[in-house]
Amino acid sequence: MHVLEQVIRLGCALWLTPRMVYYLGEARFGLWGLLAAIFSQFILLDLGLCSTLPRFLSRAIGRGNAQDIRETASTGTVGMVVIGFLAQIAGCVTWLALPHFLSSGHDLDEARSVVLALMVGTLAFWIGRPVMLHLQSHLRRDLIGIAAIIRVLICTPAVAWALDRGMGLVTVAWIHTWGAVGELILYGIFDRSFFALVRRPWVNLKKARELLLFARWSYVLTTSERVRNTAADLFIIAAFLGSAASGVYSLG
Numbered sequence: 001m002h003v004l005e006q007v008i009r010l011g012c013a014l015w016l017t018p019r020m021v022y023y024l025g026e027a028r029f030g031l032w033g034l035l036a037a038i039f040s041q042f043i044l045l046d047l048g049l050c051s052t053l054p055r056f057l058s059r060a061i062g063r064g065n066a067q068d069i070r071e072t073a074s075t076g077t078v079g080m081v082v083i084g085f086l087a088q089i090a091g092c093v094t095w096l097a098l099p100h101f102l103s104s105g106h107d108l109d110e111a112r113s114v115v116l117a118l119m120v121g122t123l124a125f126w127i128g129r130p131v132m133l134h135l136q137s138h139l140r141r142d143l144i145g146i147a148a149i150i151r152v153l154i155c156t157p158a159v160a161w162a163l164d165r166g167m168g169l170v171t172v173a174w175i176h177t178w179g180a181v182g183e184l185i186l187y188g189i190f191d192r193s194f195f196a197l198v199r200r201p202w203v204n205l206k207k208a209r210e211l212l213l214f215a216r217w218s219y220v221l222t223t224s225e226r227v228r229n230t231a232a233d234l235f236i237i238a239a240f241l242g243s244a245a246s247g248v249y250s251l252g
Contacts, residue, residue: 001145012156023163030243042087048219057137071204073197077130084126091119117173121180128184147186155179
């Protein structure tokens with residue numbers, strides 16, 4: 001299912017990207033690529049919980065320890081919600097910083113609207129993350145893949161339809177945002193049992209210390225991989241040659 005998801009993503013990207021470049025133009029396509037890349041860096045705020053939570057959930061599930069499962073799920077969910085709000089603060093900083101990089105009033109208004117859409121999508125990502133990690137702990141990556149495939153197969157033709165009718169970058173951003181929200185809803189439908197695990201007391205301090213102790217080492221390992229693989233040179237190219245160049249570079 002994961003392989004099928006990647007093949008579908010690749011096929012949709014190869015079909016949609018030329019249309020986005022044609023309808024949006026190089027500059028706006030580059031702006032979209034750059035803003036999306038900035039928000040993708042917010043994954044560094046996870047503090048290692050994205051790799052730590054499945055490990056502890058899987059262990060508790062394997063032992064059949066219902067109390068440990070509830071404590072881990074509830075504590076981890078609160079941590080993800082906190083990270084989600086931190087990501088919103090980072091999004092606000094990005095929104096406030098835009099006038100330093102865009103001089104045109106129309107471009108600035110458009111970029112601000114895109115950032116608002118990305119902030120909503122980012123919040124949905126972090127809120128839905130615990131449900132996805134719970135599915136992962138039950139080895140249900142097939143359901144995670146199905147949710148991703150449904151999102152791609154809906155969002156791709158929706159973006160193409162909007163571009164064909166003269167809609168711009170803001171509409172494209174909101175389509176992707178509602179796709180993220182829809183994927184979160186699918187996680188909830190696939191894993192309704194998760195919501196019974198998140199209840200008061202929301203945070204177990206002993207479990208929080210245990211999670212964070214493991215997460216600090218996990219964070220060092222995963223962050224080094226992310227920094228190496230997320231093409232930080234994209235930002236360097238944009239700084240010297242402009243956002244359009246970053247978009248063209250992303251195609252390569």
